[in-house]
Amino acid sequence: MEPYHKGSRAVQDRVGVRALADHVGKSIGPGIRPVAAAFLELQPMLVVGAADATGQVWASLLTGAPGFVRATGPNQVSVAGGPRPDDPLAAALGTPDTPVGTIALDPRTRRRMRLGGRARPTERGLAIEAEQVFSNCPKYLQKRESYEFVPRPDVTAPRRSAGLSPAQQDFIRASDTFFLATAAEGHTDASHRGGNPGFVQVTSPYELMWQDYQGNSMFRTLGNLEADPRAGLLLLDWTTGTTLQLTGTARTEYTDEQRTTRFTLTEAVHTESASPLRWSTPEYSPANPPLA
Helix, strand or coil: CCCCCCCHHHHHHHHHHHHHHHHHHCCCCCCCCCCHHHHHHHHCCCEEEECCCCCCCEEEEEEEECCCCCEECCCCCEEEECCCCCCCCCCHCCCCCCEEEEEEEEEECEEEEEEEEEEEEECCEEEEEEEEEEEEECCCCCCCCCEEEECCCCCCEEEEEEECCCHHHHHHHHEEEEEEEEEECCCCEEEEEEEECCCCCEEEECCCECCCCCCCCCCCCHHHHHHCEEEEEECCCCCCCCCEEEEEEEEEEECCEEHHHEEEEEEEEEEEECCCCECCCCCCCCCCCCCC
8 A cells, every 4th residue: 555645745745855755654554563563562542533423533542451452463453442432532433444543652662653544343442454554753752751540530521612711721832742633535644743841832712833843754644634634633631631632624834944733723622530541740852842
């Protein structure tokens, strides 16, 4: 399978990195290698991106004891459990043949693995048939040495809104990491963005923006946005488990000096203590650019 679609190719050509993208694209394939399978089984969380019944794209957090995500074959992953019943993707992940993008990120080792494919519900949770699997470099990953499970976190009902409250805006400004789901041409991708707190700017209750830092030159996320502006963001309070899920549209502006992505909000879902994981304080990545 060709690792890139027209949107990614258009961005690669605009930035002048097609040859480099062809080189790194050789690492993309449908197979889950033994080292990748071993990595998955150590993870207590998995981020999944997909579209809901209305076509809006969301990113959701799945958690469990290590082993809840595991490779059950060279091209298949099993996930025990699934999203909360009131999660925006609960219905979509209960439907067969749903295009999904996933990212497993380990703050302890600054490693991450991305897998895209098709999901179907099972008696235990989900099965994902892998179509594209690859790992990323540790750039912009904040290191968190350890975590603990809160057995019964005091989860509240999600709060939905069409705009961001002042407290939610502060939540975003304090974040050093978010996850980004995009979709185009029948495929969905989930990726990570990281930086020093403040790297995501809130320009209004309905708009965010961030600089696109130098990465692996694949431009899968920006390529998706080139073809389809739908996007879903997941922000996480690593110490309390609170999540903020945003859906809307995004566009990227290109200049000779930088790339800036602007996100326009359609809906926000705020859930206190949604995750049972409580992570230690971060050590910021040395690759994070200083903020102006």
